[in-house]
Amino acid sequence: MPNNRITHFQREQLERAARFAEADGWELHLKVSDDERRNCAEVPVDVFFPNADEDSGERLIRAERERIAEQCRGCPVADECLAGALLRGERYGGWGGVGQPDFQRLSRIFRKLRQRGRLTEIGGEAA
Numbered sequence: 001m002p003n004n005r006i007t008h009f010q011r012e013q014l015e016r017a018a019r020f021a022e023a024d025g026w027e028l029h030l031k032v033s034d035d036e037r038r039n040c041a042e043v044p045v046d047v048f049f050p051n052a053d054e055d056s057g058e059r060l061i062r063a064e065r066e067r068i069a070e071q072c073r074g075c076p077v078a079d080e081c082l083a084g085a086l087l088r089g090e091r092y093g094g095w096g097g098v099g100q101p102d103f104q105r106l107s108r109i110f111r112k113l114r115q116r117g118r119l120t121e122i123g124g125e126a127a
């Protein structure tokens, strides 16, 4: 039986993104890319596109979670980065401090909530 509960971690990320629910994902992307203060301004882009995905084992997923969280920690445009990627429907990559496996799971939940107009009232169930 699928577990549709939103985890505490997922809820925190959704709350970050929900602030930008009405924004344009591509405009957010431009804002993030143009900001030279972002942590990844000098970092090769493939750092954010690992082999680990949502089907990887939990140990790999956790390692990726920690790796990207460290990379993005304190980035001044992290919320815009995460929200923009979710709004654009990115399928791959770590965004806004959320590693690729977690991002892929989060993206599915985000899409469902958005389709149902429930993004700003994030409840306890994803489906």
Ligand code: SF4
Pocket (backbone or CB within 6 Å): 032, 038, 039, 040, 041, 048, 071, 072, 075, 076, 077, 078, 079, 081, 082, 094, 095, 096, 097
């Ligand atoms: S949150 Fe991470 S991926 Fe996004 S702009 Fe900042 S450092 Fe780059």
